[in-house]
Amino acid sequence: xxxxxxxxxxxxxxxxxxxxxxxxxxxxxxxYPWAKVRKQRxxxxxxxxxxxxxxxxxxxxxxxxxYLIAMTCFIIFLILxxxxxxxxxxxxxxxxxxxxxxxxxxxxxxxxxxSFSNVRLAFNGSLGPAYLNFLLLPFVxxxxxxxxxxxxxxxxxxxxxxSAAMIGGVVAVLALVVSILGIYFYAYLRKRNxxxxxNGYRYGQGVFSVDLETKQYLKIILKTFGLAILSMIxxxxxxxxxxxxVGVEDEFSAIQESMQESAKExxxxxxxxxxxxxxxxxxxxxxxxxxxxFIILVSLIVSAYSLTxxxxxxxxxxxxxxxxxxxxxLKARSLAFVMVTNLFAIVLTLGLATPWATVRVxxxxxxxxxxxxxxxxxxxxxxxxxxxxxxxxxxGDAFDVDIGIGL
Amino acid sequence: MIIHGKWYPxxxxxxxxxxxxxxxxxxxxxxxxxxxxAGRLEDISVSDRVGNIERKLVLSDGSVFATxxxxxxxxxxxDRNIIASIIHTVESHTGWVVTALVFTLLFSFxxxxxxxxxxxxxxxxxxxxxxxxxxxxxTLDFLDKSMFKESELSVERQAAISNHFQSTxxxxxxxxxxxxxxxxxxxWQVGKExxxxxLALPSGDIILTDxxxxxxxxxxxxxxxxxxxxxxxxKRHGLEMIIESMLVTTAVVLVVGDASGITDLGAGLGALLxxxxxxxxxxxxxxxxxxxxMLKANMDPxxxxxxxxxxxxxxxxxxxxxxxxESKEADSNDENKDDNDKSLLDYLSSHPxxxxxxxxxxxxxxxxxQQQTDCSMSER
Numbered sequence: 001x002x003x004x005x006x007x008x009x010x011x012x013x014x015x016x017x018x019x020x021x022x023x024x025x026x027x028x029x030x031x032y033p034w035a036k037v038r039k040q041r042x043x044x045x046x047x048x049x050x051x052x053x054x055x056x057x058x059x060x061x062x063x064x065x066x067y068l069i070a071m072t073c074f075i076i077f078l079i080l081x082x083x084x085x086x087x088x089x090x091x092x093x094x095x096x097x098x099x100x101x102x103x104x105x106x107x108x109x110x111x112x113x114x115s116f117s118n119v120r121l122a123f124n125g126s127l128g129p130a131y132l133n134f135l136l137l138p139f140v141x142x143x144x145x146x147x148x149x150x151x152x153x154x155x156x157x158x159x160x161x162x163s164a165a166m167i168g169g170v171v172a173v174l175a176l177v178v179s180i181l182g183i184y185f186y187a188y189l190r191k192r193n194x195x196x197x198x199n200g201y202r203y204g205q206g207v208f209s210v211d212l213e214t215k216q217y218l219k220i221i222l223k224t225f226g227l228a229i230l231s232m233i234x235x236x237x238x239x240x241x242x243x244x245x246v247g248v249e250d251e252f253s254a255i256q257e258s259m260q261e262s263a264k265e266x267x268x269x270x271x272x273x274x275x276x277x278x279x280x281x282x283x284x285x286x287x288x289x290x291x292x293x294f295i296i297l298v299s300l301i302v303s304a305y306s307l308t309x310x311x312x313x314x315x316x317x318x319x320x321x322x323x324x325x326x327x328x329x330l331k332a333r334s335l336a337f338v339m340v341t342n343l344f345a346i347v348l349t350l351g352l353a354t355p356w357a358t359v360r361v362x363x364x365x366x367x368x369x370x371x372x373x374x375x376x377x378x379x380x381x382x383x384x385x386x387x388x389x390x391x392x393x394x395x396g397d398a399f400d401v402d403i404g405i406g407l
Numbered sequence: 408m409i410i411h412g413k414w415y416p417x418x419x420x421x422x423x424x425x426x427x428x429x430x431x432x433x434x435x436x437x438x439x440x441x442x443x444x445a446g447r448l449e450d451i452s453v454s455d456r457v458g459n460i461e462r463k464l465v466l467s468d469g470s471v472f473a474t475x476x477x478x479x480x481x482x483x484x485x486d487r488n489i490i491a492s493i494i495h496t497v498e499s500h501t502g503w504v505v506t507a508l509v510f511t512l513l514f515s516f517x518x519x520x521x522x523x524x525x526x527x528x529x530x531x532x533x534x535x536x537x538x539x540x541x542x543x544x545x546t547l548d549f550l551d552k553s554m555f556k557e558s559e560l561s562v563e564r565q566a567a568i569s570n571h572f573q574s575t576x577x578x579x580x581x582x583x584x585x586x587x588x589x590x591x592x593x594x595w596q597v598g599k600e601x602x603x604x605x606l607a608l609p610s611g612d613i614i615l616t617d618x619x620x621x622x623x624x625x626x627x628x629x630x631x632x633x634x635x636x637x638x639x640x641x642k643r644h645g646l647e648m649i650i651e652s653m654l655v656t657t658a659v660v661l662v663v664g665d666a667s668g669i670t671d672l673g674a675g676l677g678a679l680l681x682x683x684x685x686x687x688x689x690x691x692x693x694x695x696x697x698x699x700x701m702l703k704a705n706m707d708p709x710x711x712x713x714x715x716x717x718x719x720x721x722x723x724x725x726x727x728x729x730x731x732x733e734s735k736e737a738d739s740n741d742e743n744k745d746d747n748d749k750s751l752l753d754y755l756s757s758h759p760x761x762x763x764x765x766x767x768x769x770x771x772x773x774x775x776x777q778q779q780t781d782c783s784m785s786e787r
């Protein structure tokens with residue numbers, strides 16, 4: 001077992017990145033496809049295993065038309081959303097209906113444009129299961145979480161003579177049933193989605209396969225919930241301590257009110273600005289800053305935990321051709337540390353630290369991906385594939401579609 | 408010239424150590440001292456240079472020679488792709504990189520500081536007034552359902568204010584025929600507290616809350632706030648904000664698309680700060696609009712200062728040290744000190760420090776007492 005390595009440097013990537021940004025500015029964004037190609041080629045070619053590297057093959061010209069269409073859709077969506085919320089929602093609905101297709105095409109395009117040691121990757125999953133996994137089943141989950149409680153509430157209100165104790169009992173049982181069902185179904189969904197993606201991957205004639213169990217995902221999700229609740233309790237304790245230290249207890253009610261108010265203001269038309277400022281004092285500001293800081297911190301830690309656990313489990317069960325195995329040694333602690341410090345570096349440098357942040361995350365991921373060393377890499381051969389357009393991939397890029405498999 | 412590297416058969420992952428020998432326009436490829444391929448340089452296609460990554464040379468049979476000897480490849484093949492080699496030259500010279508960095512910083516600053524507001528204003532005023540009404544079509548209904556209750560002011564009081572608005576305030580604005588201004592009275596409560604406020608919708612609907620009407624001491628104070636709200640509509644601030652936020656979002660997507668997902672959080676915070684800053688300058692613009700019109704109509708702008716300070720006192724109980732300090736400074740008209748006191752929170756708040764606004768109204772009032780009809784000189 002040996003890890004993948006990253007041979008580039010943040011400083012070298014910074015030069016490529018800043019020139020990309022400069023050209024993006026000069027061309028009013030039209031350079032984006034070429035910028036993306038330079039970035040990907042640098043990052044891929046520096047990712048190595050056993051003296052062989054990855055390569056990104058797409059060209060700017062290939063990405064350009066997909067990019068133009070995707071950007072046009074994005075701008076039309078922005079305009080519609082602002083002048084007519086109804087048609088904006090219709091577009092959003094259409095977009096959700098297209099999401100499985102976008103994911104499917106993105107997977108096909110990005111694997112097809114990637115080679116390792118001169119042999120191309122591919123994605124062989126079909127569109128039908130993509131719709132089942134990324135639209136239909138998530139919709140069922142939505143039904144479980146919202147429709148069961150709602151219909152129960154309606155039934156309860158329609159019954160005439162019913163005691164308060166009975167209502168309480170029904171609510172308690174229902175809450176239990178819904179959360180068990182919901183969490184179990186969510187675990188099942190994660191298992192299906194991950195299996196779909198990994199089982200679809202090909203390396204030359206080599207076939208990736210994975211055998212996953214819902215039970216294991218259930219464990220990971222429950223532990224993630226536990227961690228989230230625990231860290232929330234810790235945060236509240238810290239906030240209460242800080243609050244009494246700077247003496248803001250009296251202001252808690254004021255804060256609550258202004259929060260309600262600002263929540264209402266945000267739904268207002270931006271024009272409808274009231275002439276008076278909200279009362280903001282120093283200690284209040286410290287508290288808001290702390291709350292913001294802790295929300296980010298907790299969500300980064302919790303998502304790092306969930307991502308690394310799922311990665312470890314799926315890698316351990318993935319195989320290439322039944323004889324090449326993989327291990328993920330990524331620790332939640334190190335991922336969370338890199339993510340938090342990256343965020344601070346990016347905010348403090350107004351974005352200029354982005355290239356270093358990208359390199360740090362990539363290096364961490366690669367160094368914690370181990371592959372069998374007895375494998376005979378020399379025996380793989382690229383398979384014939386039809387050329388594909390980059391449209392799906394570019395729409396996914398513009399609208400930030402993330403399947404969250406975390407590979 | 409001899410270049411060391413690796414060789415792959417077509418479409419295969421089998422890797423062997425190889426050397427490429429170049430004489431004149433011809434090449435020959437050797438593996439373990441065996442001559443394997445030979446041909447002319449012009450039949451080889453070469454990948455563009457990016458940093459120091461391995462270069463791939465695709466031979467005419469589709470087999471690939473890979474090497475990290477970038478400099479010899481550049482010497483041999485020269486500038487196959489002029490644009491790519493120019494970009495690489497820029498990327499590899501510190502002077503150019505620093506220039507790119509400085510230009511990017513200057514441009515981003517000017518783009519957010521002047522570019523976005525300029526484009527926002529230009530487009531907002533190029534669009535027909537109908538657009539302004541379109542974006543606020545259901546806003547009042549929505550506000551009525553979600554926040555407002557019916558006004559508890561007497562019908563006579565409402566009618567008096569409306570009539571005065573139609574007969575005296577509206578004629579001050581020459582554009583009034585184009586914009587269907589209309590007054591509405593509503594009660595707005597948050598918890599037990601009733602909110603003292605005035606709002607304008609891009610459609611020309613202006614809403615006064617009960618608490619605001621009760622807080623005002625005279626008609627002049629109401630008029631000054633009505634003029635401020637009309638300023639928002641006339642200057643099309645609603646449309647401007649929409650266009651500006653669209654510009655910022657698109658720019659952020661372009662640059663963040665070039666980064667990892669966590670940047671979204673930082674970018675979101677940045678966008679919030681930027682747009683809060685834009686709405687601050689909108690408030691200032693509306694204030695100046697109202698104050699200018701008051702001077703022209705021979706109304707004392709002190710009314711605006713008075714109603715603003717009363718609203719501020721009402722919002723912040725007298726125990727609140729910081730706000731009171733600020734208003735004291737404003738009273739003494741010590742503006743330098745006021746500017747130094749600008750904290751990050753002033754940028755977060757959608758309104759400029761109220762003290763600053765009160766000071767401006769007082770300055771206008773001085774102009775009024777000196778019987779000037781133009782006080783814009785004092786806006787530096």
